[in-house]
Amino acid sequence: MTALLDVTGLTAQYGDSQALFGIDFSLDQGETVSIIGSNGAGKSTFLKSLCGLLPRPVEAIRFKGAPIGGLAAHQVAKAGIALVPEGRRLFPSLSVEDNLRIGATTGRPGPWSLPRVYDLFPALHARRKQPGTALSGGQQQMVAIGRALMANPEVLLCDEISLGLAPTVIKDIYRGLETVIGEGTSVIVVEQDIAQALKVSSRFYCFQEGRVSLKGRPGAVPMADISAAYFGV
Amino acid sequence: MTDCLPHPPAPPASTRYSVVTQTRFSRMGEIALILVAIALCLMPWWGDRGLIRTATEFLYVLALAQTWNLLAGYGGLVSIGQQAFIGLGGYCLVVFGVQMGVNIFLVIPIAAAVSALVAIPAGVLLFRLRGAYFAVGTWVVAEVLRLLTANTTAVGGGSGTSITTAVKGIPAWWRESLTLWIAIVLGLGAIALGYLFLRSRNGLALQAIRDSEPASESLGIRVDRMRWTVYLLAAAGCGAVGALIFISKLRISPEAAYSLDWTTTMFFIVVIGGIGTLEGPILGTILFFALRGLLSGFGSWYLILLGAVAVLVMVRWPDGLWGLLSRKWDLALFPTQRRVVAIAPRKEDSPHGSR
Amino acid sequence: MIDWINTLIQGLLTGGLYALFAVGLSLAFGVMRLVNIAHGDLIILAAYLALVAVEATGMPALAALLVVVPAMALFGYGLQRGLLVHTVGKGLLSPLLVTFGLSIILQNLMLEIFSADSRGVQAGLLETLSLEVVDGITVGVLPLLILASAVVVVGGLQLLFSHTGLGRSFKATSDDPETASLMGIDPKRVYALAMGLAMAIVAIAGVYTAIRTSFDPLNGPSRLLFAFEAVIIGGLGSLWGTLAGGLILGLSQAIGFRLDPGWGILASHLTFLAVLVVRPNGLFPRTRDR
Numbered sequence: 001m002t003a004l005l006d007v008t009g010l011t012a013q014y015g016d017s018q019a020l021f022g023i024d025f026s027l028d029q030g031e032t033v034s035i036i037g038s039n040g041a042g043k044s045t046f047l048k049s050l051c052g053l054l055p056r057p058v059e060a061i062r063f064k065g066a067p068i069g070g071l072a073a074h075q076v077a078k079a080g081i082a083l084v085p086e087g088r089r090l091f092p093s094l095s096v097e098d099n100l101r102i103g104a105t106t107g108r109p110g111p112w113s114l115p116r117v118y119d120l121f122p123a124l125h126a127r128r129k130q131p132g133t134a135l136s137g138g139q140q141q142m143v144a145i146g147r148a149l150m151a152n153p154e155v156l157l158c159d160e161i162s163l164g165l166a167p168t169v170i171k172d173i174y175r176g177l178e179t180v181i182g183e184g185t186s187v188i189v190v191e192q193d194i195a196q197a198l199k200v201s202s203r204f205y206c207f208q209e210g211r212v213s214l215k216g217r218p219g220a221v222p223m224a225d226i227s228a229a230y231f232g233v
Numbered sequence: 234m235t236d237c238l239p240h241p242p243a244p245p246a247s248t249r250y251s252v253v254t255q256t257r258f259s260r261m262g263e264i265a266l267i268l269v270a271i272a273l274c275l276m277p278w279w280g281d282r283g284l285i286r287t288a289t290e291f292l293y294v295l296a297l298a299q300t301w302n303l304l305a306g307y308g309g310l311v312s313i314g315q316q317a318f319i320g321l322g323g324y325c326l327v328v329f330g331v332q333m334g335v336n337i338f339l340v341i342p343i344a345a346a347v348s349a350l351v352a353i354p355a356g357v358l359l360f361r362l363r364g365a366y367f368a369v370g371t372w373v374v375a376e377v378l379r380l381l382t383a384n385t386t387a388v389g390g391g392s393g394t395s396i397t398t399a400v401k402g403i404p405a406w407w408r409e410s411l412t413l414w415i416a417i418v419l420g421l422g423a424i425a426l427g428y429l430f431l432r433s434r435n436g437l438a439l440q441a442i443r444d445s446e447p448a449s450e451s452l453g454i455r456v457d458r459m460r461w462t463v464y465l466l467a468a469a470g471c472g473a474v475g476a477l478i479f480i481s482k483l484r485i486s487p488e489a490a491y492s493l494d495w496t497t498t499m500f501f502i503v504v505i506g507g508i509g510t511l512e513g514p515i516l517g518t519i520l521f522f523a524l525r526g527l528l529s530g531f532g533s534w535y536l537i538l539l540g541a542v543a544v545l546v547m548v549r550w551p552d553g554l555w556g557l558l559s560r561k562w563d564l565a566l567f568p569t570q571r572r573v574v575a576i577a578p579r580k581e582d583s584p585h586g587s588r
Numbered sequence: 589m590i591d592w593i594n595t596l597i598q599g600l601l602t603g604g605l606y607a608l609f610a611v612g613l614s615l616a617f618g619v620m621r622l623v624n625i626a627h628g629d630l631i632i633l634a635a636y637l638a639l640v641a642v643e644a645t646g647m648p649a650l651a652a653l654l655v656v657v658p659a660m661a662l663f664g665y666g667l668q669r670g671l672l673v674h675t676v677g678k679g680l681l682s683p684l685l686v687t688f689g690l691s692i693i694l695q696n697l698m699l700e701i702f703s704a705d706s707r708g709v710q711a712g713l714l715e716t717l718s719l720e721v722v723d724g725i726t727v728g729v730l731p732l733l734i735l736a737s738a739v740v741v742v743g744g745l746q747l748l749f750s751h752t753g754l755g756r757s758f759k760a761t762s763d764d765p766e767t768a769s770l771m772g773i774d775p776k777r778v779y780a781l782a783m784g785l786a787m788a789i790v791a792i793a794g795v796y797t798a799i800r801t802s803f804d805p806l807n808g809p810s811r812l813l814f815a816f817e818a819v820i821i822g823g824l825g826s827l828w829g830t831l832a833g834g835l836i837l838g839l840s841q842a843i844g845f846r847l848d849p850g851w852g853i854l855a856s857h858l859t860f861l862a863v864l865v866v867r868p869n870g871l872f873p874r875t876r877d878r
Contacts, residue, residue, distance in 0.1 A: 051770060073769035082770070089767040091760045102760050105753070106772035151772060311684050313625070358861060361868040362820075364680045365623030369816040370864075373857050376813060380854040493809060497692055504685055533696035540693035547685045548674040 004029045004186055005050075005081075005155055006062040012042075012049045019045040021210045027155065032187045034197035037207035038230060043190045044086055046207070047157045050188075051083045052076040063155075078106045082153035086160045086190075088144040090132035097128040099143050103150030110152025111183055117146035120176050138169030142176065149180065156180065156187045162196055174200060194226065208232050266421065273417050277410040289413045289481060291522055292420030293474045294498060298506075298514035299423035300470035301499035306509035307431065308463035311364075313496050314371030317355070317378045318348040318468045320490035322475025327388045327485060330399035337399045338411055341476045348472025349465045351378075356464050360457070372493075379491035393486025396479060412481050419474055426466075427511050471495075504543045507553025516555050590724045595846045596839060597727060603838020604735030605800065607831045608793040609811050610818035611741055612786040614830040617819065619762045619782040622672065622683050626691035628812030630787065633694060634660050634794020635709075635803050636702055642709050649711035649799050657791040664787025668780040676779065677765075691808065698805035709798040734796045741789055742831045749827075758782060810853075817860040823870025832872065 003026035012020040020042050027033050035043050049056045058069035090099050118125040121142040162170040191197035198218035206214040206229040214229030304310045322344035330337040355374045362370045383391040479485045506517020528535035550557050616622045638652040675683040717729040749755035757778050761768040765775040822829030837856045844855020
C-alpha cells in the first residue's frame with residue numbers, strides 16, 4: 001500500500017541558504033504524525049514546502065501517488081492539503097465568520113461546514129461577527145484551525161498551534177484536534193512542545209538542522225534518545 | 234546521530250580578504266572621464282555649432298538623468314514632478330536675468346538656490362506621502378507651479394516670454410561656448426558629485442536606505458535626513474539645468490518649462506540604462522540620443538518604442554542594460570560598492586581568514 | 589446668491605465625474621497596493637473606444653457603455669495577467685515605472701491613431717436636457733446621471749466587498765496574499781479580476797468623459813491627478829471617502845473658477861495640498877498604511 005503523502009529527498013532553499021537537506025517522510029491515511037525539533041530545525045520550512053509556498057523539486061512530494069511538487073499553493077489547497085500557519089495569520093479585514101468562509105474557497109465536499117466548526121469550537125459562535133484579530137490568542141487559533149477545516153482537507157498541517165497559549169487553552173485546542181482526527185483526517189503536527197506532540201501522534205519525526213535526526217513511535221524510543229536528537233547533543 | 238552528517242564546505246584555507254572599491258577598469262574610467270572633459274572643453278575651437286549644441290544638450294540631459302537616478306535609484310524617491318524645478322530654474326532667467334538685469338550665466342547658481350528653497354516646503358508636504366503617492370504628489374506640485382506661472386502676467390502668463398533681451402551684448406560665440414562649458418560642469422559634475430557622494434559615508438547610508446528602509450532605520454541611519462539631502466540636491470540640479478536649457482532656447486512658456494516630457498526623458502534614460510548605478514544613466518543618455526537620431530522621422534512611434542523598451546527592461550532586467558553588461562563582464566566604471574576580494578594567501582593565517 | 593448656489597451644484601456634479609475617475613484607482617490600490625500611473629490614459633482610451641463605437645455603428649452614446657465596459661474589463665484582466673503580474677511583489681519601483689512606461693506608450697499610440705485634435709461624442713438630446721429644480725436653478729440630466737452612476741458604483745462595490753465570495757477573496761488577498769493562496773485562492777487571478785473590475789469602472793468614467801467633455805490623447809495625466817487627489821483627500825482604502833474626495837475636488841474647482849477662470853484647476857490642486865497639510869491620512873482613512 002502506498003502512503004497518502006510520500007516525501008523523498010526533499011530539499012528547500014530559504015532565501016540564499018539551504019534549509020532542508022533531503023527529507024524522507026511519509027504519512028498514511030488516517031494517521032497522525034508529529035514533527036518535533038528546536039527552532040530553525042526546518043519544521044516550518046518543511047510544511048511550507050508541502051503546501052507549495054516554497055519552490056521544491058517536482059518529484060520529491062507525492063500525494064495519493066501523484067507528484068505535487070510542481071503545483072502552486074492554491075492548487076495544493078484544492079488537492080486537499082490544508083495548513084494552519086504558524087502565527088495563525090487570520091485576515092484582519094475579515095470577520096470571524098468570513099475568515100472561516102474563505103477557508104471553503106476550495107469547494108471540496110466533506111464533513112466540515114460552518115455549523116460543524118461552531119460545534120467544534122463553541123466559543124467562536126458568539127463572536128462570529130467580530131473581526132478575527134479582535135479575539136484572544138486561543139480563539140484566534142481556533143479560527144485558524146476552523147478555517148483550514150472548512151476546506152475539508154484530507155491532510156491537515158498544524159504549525160505550532162500551541163505556541164504562546166495558556167495550558168487550559170492548549171487543552172481545548174487539542175481536544176478539538178482529536179475530534180478532527182476522529183473524522184479520519186490525516187494530520188501532521190509540528191510542535192516544539194515534545195510531550196504534547198508525542199501524546200497526540202502515533203509516529204514522530206525529529207528534525208535537526210534541516211535533516212531527520214530521529215524517527216519512531218512514541219514509547220518505543222527512549223526519551224533520552226529523543227532529547228539527544230532534538231538538541232543535537 | 235548527527236556526527237555522520239557532512240558539514241558545509243569550509244572556505245578555502247589560507248585566503249586573506251580585503252575590501253576595495255577600486256578596480257583596474259575604474260581607474261580607466263577616471264582617466265577616460267578626464268580626457269573626455271578636456272576634449273569637450275576645447276570643443277568651441279574644433280567643433281561646429283551643430284555639434285556644440287548637441288553636446289550641450291547631451292550634457293544637460295545627462296545631468297538631469299543623474300539627479301533623477303540619485304532620487305529614484307538611490308533614495309527610493311520616485312518623482313514624476315522634477316519638471317517643477319526645471320520650470321522654476323527657467324523662469325529665474327525671466328525674473329533675475331530679464332527683469333532685474335543679472336548676468337544670465339550668474340542666474341544659473343541663483344536658479345539652483347531658488348529651486349532648493351522652493352523644494353523645502355514642497356518636501357515638507359510630499360514626505361507625508363509614501364512611495365507611489367509621493368510620485369504623484371510631486372506631479373501635483375509641478376502642476377501647481379505651472380498654473381501659478383501661467384496666471385502671473387508679470388512673467389508672460391500662459392503664452393510665455395522671450396529671454397533674448399537678457400543676452401544682448403553677449404557675442405554668440407561666447408554665449409554658446411559658455412553654455413557648453415556650464416553644461417560640462419553640470420553633466421560631468423553630476424557624475425563626479427554622485428561618485429564622491431556615494432562613496433562617502435552618506436552614500437553608504439543612501440544605499441542602505443535603498444536596500445531596506447526598516448533595516449537602515451534600525452541601524453541608526455537618519456533616513457529622513459538622507460532623503461532631504463537627495464531631494465534638495467536633485468531640485469538644485471534641475472533648477473540649474475532648467476536655467477541653462479532656456480538660455481540656449483531663448484524663449485520660455487509654462488507649457489514647455491513645466492513639461493512632463495523632462496521627467497519622462499529622465500525616466501527613460503535611467504530605467505533603460507540601469508537604475509541605481511552611475512554608469513547606467515550615461516549609457517542610457519547615449520542610447521537615448523542615438524535612438525532619437527535614428528527614429529526622429531517616425532514621430533510618436535519613437536516614444537512608443539522607447540516606452541516599450543523601458544517596460545521590457547523593467548520587467549526582464551530591472552537593473553537595466555548596464556546591469557546586464559556589468560554582470561556579464563563584471564565591469565564597474567565608477568564602483569560605489571565595496572567589494573570583498575581575496576588577496577595573496579599567507580601560510581600562518583587561520584582557516585577562516587579575516588573577512 | 590442664486591449664482592453661488594448654481595456654482596456649488598455644478599461643482600458637485602463635476603465632482604461626480606472625478607469620483608468615477610478615482611474609484612478604479614482606489615480599488616486597484618485597495619486590492620493590489622498598485623498605483624497605476626497609466627490610469628488617466630486608460631480613461632482616455634475608454635473615451636476613444638466609445639467614440640469609435642458610436643461613430644462606427646451610430647449607436648446612441650450611452651449604449652457605448654455596453655461595448656466599452658466589457659472591452660475594458662477584458663483589457664484590464666489581460667493587462668494584469670500579461671504585464672503587471674511581473675511587477676507584483678517586486679517592491680515599489682517596478683509597478684510604478686512599468687505603469688509610467690505604459691502611460692507613455694498609450695498616449696503616443698492614441699496620438700498616432702487619433703491625432704492631437706480634440707474630440708467629443710455627440711449625445712444629442714442628452715447633452716442639453718436639464719431639470720429646473722427651483723426658479724433659476726437648473727440641473728443637467730447628464731451630469732446628474734454621472735453623479736448617480738458614481739454613487740451606484742461605490743455602493744455596488746461596497747456590497748461586493750461585504751457580501752460576496754469575490755469580495756472576501758479581494759479582502760483576504762489584499763491582507764495577506766500568501767495565506768490567501770493556502771485557502772485555494774489564486775492571488776494572480778484575484779489581482780487580474782480586480783484589475784478587470786477597476787477597468788470596467790474606468791470604462792464608465794471614459795464613456796461619460798467622451799460625452800460630457802472634449803478630450804484629446806494627452807488628457808490622461810490630468811485625469812490621473814484628479815483621481816489621485818480624490819483618493820488621497822478621501823483617505824486610502826475608503827470607497828465612500830473617495831466619492832467624497834471627488835465631490836470636494838469638484839466643489840473647490842467650481843468655486844475657484846467662479847473667483848477667476850484661471851484659478852479653477854489650481855484651486856482643486858491647492859485643496860488637495862491643504863488636506864495634505866491638515867489631514868495627511870485623508871478625511872476618512874480606512875486602510876492602515878503598510
